[in-house]
Amino acid sequence: MSASGDPHHPSRRLLLTTATALVAGTSLPLAGAHAAAAALPGAAAQEPPGAAASFTNPLFWQDFADIDVIRVGDTYYYSASTMHYSPGAPILRSYDLVNWEFAGHSVPRLDFGAKYDLSGGRGYVRGVWASSLAYRPSNRTFYWLGQIDFARTYIYTATSVEGPWSRHAELPQVYFDAGLLVDSDDTMYVAYGNTQIHVAQLSPDGRSQVRSQQVFSTPSSIGTLEGARFYKINGAYYIFLTRPANGQYILRSTSGPFGPYTLRQILLDLPGPIPGGGVPHQGGLVQTQNGDWYYLAFIDAYPGGRVPALAPITWSGDGWPQLQLVGGAWGAAYPVPNLPPPPRQVEPLTGVDTFPGTILTPKWEWNHNPDPAHYTVNNGLTLRAATVTGDLYSARNTLTHRVPGPTSTATITLDHQQMRDGDRVGLAMLRDASAWIGLKRDNGATRLVMVDGLTMDSNWNTTGTGSERATAPVTGTRIQLRATADIRPGAGRQARFSYSTDGITFTGLGPAFTLNNAWQFFMGYRYAIFNHATQALGGAVTVNRFELTTP
Structure with a gap:
């Protein structure tokens, strides 16, 4: 088109x-x-x-x-x-x-x-x-x-x-x-x-x-x-x-x-x-x-x-x-088409990825080209902050996955003990109007936050870098972050964010985020995993698991 x-x-x-x-x-x-x-x-x-x-x-x-x-x-x-x-x-x-x-x-x-x-x-x-x-x-x-x-x-x-x-x-x-x-x-x-x-x-x-x-x-x-x-x-x-x-x-x-x-x-x-x-x-x-x-x-x-x-x-x-x-x-x-039995069953488009081996599978695409020096795959995905910026749209090494419909849920398990002051880490609903759940580390303390108000204009320049809508304390060094999205055309089209410290009980954080259904950006929403610095490079996080489910 x-x-x-x-x-x-x-x-x-x-x-x-x-x-x-x-x-x-x-x-x-x-x-x-x-x-x-x-x-x-x-x-x-x-x-x-x-x-x-x-x-x-x-x-x-x-x-x-x-x-x-x-x-x-x-x-x-x-x-x-x-x-x-x-x-x-x-x-x-x-x-x-x-x-x-x-x-x-x-x-x-x-x-x-x-x-x-x-x-x-x-x-x-x-x-x-x-x-x-x-x-x-x-x-x-x-x-x-x-x-x-x-x-x-x-x-x-x-x-x-x-x-x-x-x-x-x-x-x-x-x-x-x-x-x-x-x-x-x-x-x-x-x-x-x-x-x-x-x-x-x-x-x-x-x-x-x-x-x-x-x-x-x-x-x-x-x-x-x-x-x-x-x-x-x-x-x-x-x-x-x-x-x-x-x-x-x-x-x-x-x-x-x-x-x-x-x-x-x-x-x-x-x-x-x-x-x-x-x-x-x-x-x-x-x-x-x-x-x-x-x-x-x-x-x-x-x-x-x-x-x-x-x-x-x-x-x-x-x-x-x-x-x-x-x-x-x-x-x-x-x-169904009248065809011979397949030689094998194809791999499902949803499921669990624990990032085995040393390369990403083809289900993943980066927002723009990645910096290979700042990520590794080895029984987990380690993202070292690759950009100093206050703007997620300008941050390198943001890893994306298409959002299945009509509804789906993405959950990441995140080890954040190597974050540094000024780092921003999380799971986003990424498009020209975006929101995310994740972690902010400032002055030696780490907080859990839900942020929306990340926006672009019609020339795809950033017009909003986000506003905190909710926050919660963080304990331990591992957390599960979750985004659930309804991408059916119409009035619903909302995403909600939640988190868990035990992988069993999830707690909602922040208000529902209404997904933008204008066509001009052409690409649909993506689930996006990111880590960028606002002060200096050096921090890192490891994503141990990504799970994508549909009802």
């Missing part, structure tokens, strides 16, 4: 339905790049058939926006935006399109300037926006292509989604909201643009441009089209485009990747499966190994962010796709 597209705020959702069809696109029958040679399935009824087993939407209630989805053999991969969080461009993995696990990140570090290190500037709501993931069978390599800061485009490659990922030279053209296609003859193409849609052909190594051509100009009656996904299906080329944040359109060419293209509307103001949420849009198409098709889109559901929803796709005889509706809407439930 681009800055120029005005995302559809839930309060403005029109709740209209259309009977128009949806989407097109593909992954390879055997190796899920965006090229395919499979024949189109026949037309099917609008309502899905009944089945004993079904899945519900959203697939999982966590913030993974600007979706690209591919299949490689029997494995599905899902790539998403992360903006200022590092590492960037997470990849999820699934064997059934319904249950997903964290697998890796395509962008290991936001090495695009000092502002991403919170040094001399900040990169909030910049960084990794809508990007594309593809697999190239000829060299058995994954390709990630993305635009950074609206000013430059990079290709990253890896032979495994777990990495290591390598960044290659900056491409000469800026590919806005790019969709990467590996054609059946191994040529690589990029569809990109906002309103004016272009197609570029890349060099054989994918690291330079051979040619680029505008292939479509969006009519003013439609407005903005962006978020390109590029597919080849049964010899025809399809560019799947979103109208933010309530519509989806498709371009189709039977004369090659450079067109000419025919436009068709595929959904507009379609009711989604989250009450108060937005219209499912801006995702990707994937074909299963059994020949079935699915569309994986996201739903605006602030304050939690943009969360995924899955729906089956069928095809008309003239080569256009159709979304299977339920009662004139994107279904809250569909039959």
Whole structure:
């Protein structure tokens, strides 16, 4: 989604339905790049058939926006935006399109300037926006292509989604909201643009441009089209485009990747499966190994962010796709995909992390790039204060995790005996309006506090560094801090903080904090663990355990 597209705020959702069809696109029958040679399935009824087993939407209630989805053999991969969080461009993995696990990140570090290190500037709501993931069978390599800061485009490659990922030279053209296609003859193409849609052909190594051509100009009656996904299906080329944040359109060419293209509307103001949420849009198409098709889109559901929803796709005889509706809407439930049994169960997206080993798992992302010299992982996470600041938004080494919905609870176990005077340590609900529970150490004494009033303006400059709303004495050197959040769109959307000294009985601290549900920050709330100094570096804390639960 681009800055120029005005995302559809839930309060403005029109709740209209259309009977128009949806989407097109593909992954390879055997190796899920965006090229395919499979024949189109026949037309099917609008309502899905009944089945004993079904899945519900959203697939999982966590913030993974600007979706690209591919299949490689029997494995599905899902790539998403992360903006200022590092590492960037997470990849999820699934064997059934319904249950997903964290697998890796395509962008290991936001090495695009000092502002991403919170040094001399900040990169909030910049960084990794809508990007594309593809697999190239000829060299058995994954390709990630993305635009950074609206000013430059990079290709990253890896032979495994777990990495290591390598960044290659900056491409000469800026590919806005790019969709990467590996054609059946191994040529690589990029569809990109906002309103004016272009197609570029890349060099054989994918690291330079051979040619680029505008292939479509969006009519003013439609407005903005962006978020390109590029597919080849049964010899025809399809560019799947979103109208933010309530519509989806498709371009189709039977004369090659450079067109000419025919436009068709595929959904507009379609009711989604989250009450108060937005219209499912801006995702990707994937074909299963059994020949079935699915569309994986996201739903605006602030304050939690943009969360995924899955729906089956069928095809008309003239080569256009159709979304299977339920009662004139994107279904809250569909039959599970007909797929072989998975080789194993995926790792759950919630649970306990005791930080074993020496590296963080892919579920974690830092607020901007971390300073590796000031944290260690070794049967616990030790955070040494990395920044002297009174502003949490400027503090390095703030570690974040997405907030699951509709409600969830995060609890950390914290050893704070190495804190120093001036240190601020805690568990935050982090976004452009934030609050936290944690510890302040001043003049040799440590206090437990609940703080809110941390705010940013529309340019993401700090306008409030927080005010204490409650305090309590601290005994011992270990404490459990807890945040419980309701991220359903609407009037509730509150977080509450509590603490425990025995890990059994938790005591509330401070008033409920109302979560901001404006869309402009784009990313949803995160649970965030932080330690920063206000006087001098040298202090440290150890997080022995993080537990994330949903009802």
